[in-house]
Amino acid sequence: MYRDAGGVERDGAATMSDVLTRELSTPVAGGANAGGMDSADSPGPLVHSLVYVPRAAAAGRVRAPLVVCCHGLGESGLRVAGIAQRFAAAGAVAVVPSFRGGGAPTAGPTTGMSVLTEIADLEAVLDAAGAWPFVDAGRTALFGRSQGGLVAALTASRRPTQVGALVLWYPALRLPESMRARFGPASAVPRTFTHRVEGRDIALGSRYAADARGLDVDAELARLRIPVLLVHGERDADVPISVSENAARLLPDARLVRVPGAAHGFGDERLADAVARTESFLTWCEILEGA
Numbered sequence: 001m002y003r004d005a006g007g008v009e010r011d012g013a014a015t016m017s018d019v020l021t022r023e024l025s026t027p028v029a030g031g032a033n034a035g036g037m038d039s040a041d042s043p044g045p046l047v048h049s050l051v052y053v054p055r056a057a058a059a060g061r062v063r064a065p066l067v068v069c070c071h072g073l074g075e076s077g078l079r080v081a082g083i084a085q086r087f088a089a090a091g092a093v094a095v096v097p098s099f100r101g102g103g104a105p106t107a108g109p110t111t112g113m114s115v116l117t118e119i120a121d122l123e124a125v126l127d128a129a130g131a132w133p134f135v136d137a138g139r140t141a142l143f144g145r146s147q148g149g150l151v152a153a154l155t156a157s158r159r160p161t162q163v164g165a166l167v168l169w170y171p172a173l174r175l176p177e178s179m180r181a182r183f184g185p186a187s188a189v190p191r192t193f194t195h196r197v198e199g200r201d202i203a204l205g206s207r208y209a210a211d212a213r214g215l216d217v218d219a220e221l222a223r224l225r226i227p228v229l230l231v232h233g234e235r236d237a238d239v240p241i242s243v244s245e246n247a248a249r250l251l252p253d254a255r256l257v258r259v260p261g262a263a264h265g266f267g268d269e270r271l272a273d274a275v276a277r278t279e280s281f282l283t284w285c286e287i288l289e290g291a
Contacts, residue, residue, distance in 0.1 A: 019089060141163065160224075235261055
């Protein structure tokens with residue numbers, strides 16, 4: 001279902017006056033248990049998204065590129081909405097899903113989700129948005145931060161004909177190793193446990209660890225044949241920069257931007273530069289149009 005968000009328009013910055021805000025509710029293949037989601041904790045079969053649409057595209061005057069922005073663990077799409085607005089102001093249709101079980105009030109409990117359920121959500125959103133008549137699906141990029149970076153990377157690997165560029169901010173690509181090291185054999189994984197990210201303890205279910213353990217992230221990265229931008233803080237304690245350094249070696253076409261002094265999330269003082277570098281990269285990839 002694609003509808004106006006109560007007629008809301010975000011006219012704060014001058015560059016956003018040409019952008020409409022909409023809402024998207026997308027059914028996920030397999031319904032409430034798609035991607036192996038625990039039925040007891042399932043929030044339902046729909047993933048909800050914010051969509052930022054340039055007015056020219058909404059009016060049918062142009063077909064715009066598509067950028068889907070993926071949030072991290074235990075949060076909603078609002079965490080990356082500001083970045084998506086920048087992409088929309090630059091001419092893209094920017095979609096911001098709040099993954100089922102991701103942490104948003106309407107998304108259900110985090111104990112029912114895993115990386116695989118978030119991949120299922122992202123694939124559903126990609127299919128829906130790519131079919132809109134005002135979207136140029138041949139210019140599609142994925143953006144992801146932290147666990148959203150892992151989800152975006154794996155989805156790009158599994159949907160090679162749909163995704164033309166990838167941006168990963170401090171991606172949690174070593175999650176499988178982390179789960180195996182923490183719990184040992186699969187039989188030792190408890191029904192629920194907590195995982196600490198950016199100073200917060202996130203409640204997770206056994207499905208989260210089980211699905212992560214089965215992933216071969218390095219193999220999936222090596223299959224990517226699209227340009228990839230990695231942006232990572234040199235003082236990240238949650239996801240060490242060595243994770244992105246390893247990814248840059250594995251990826252056939254990658255560039256790594258180091259952010260001196262930055263921890264996980266960068267902080268406001270470094271965010272503007274990271275966004276500018278991301279926009280420059282997407283312009284170079286011909287996803288966004290240059291000024």
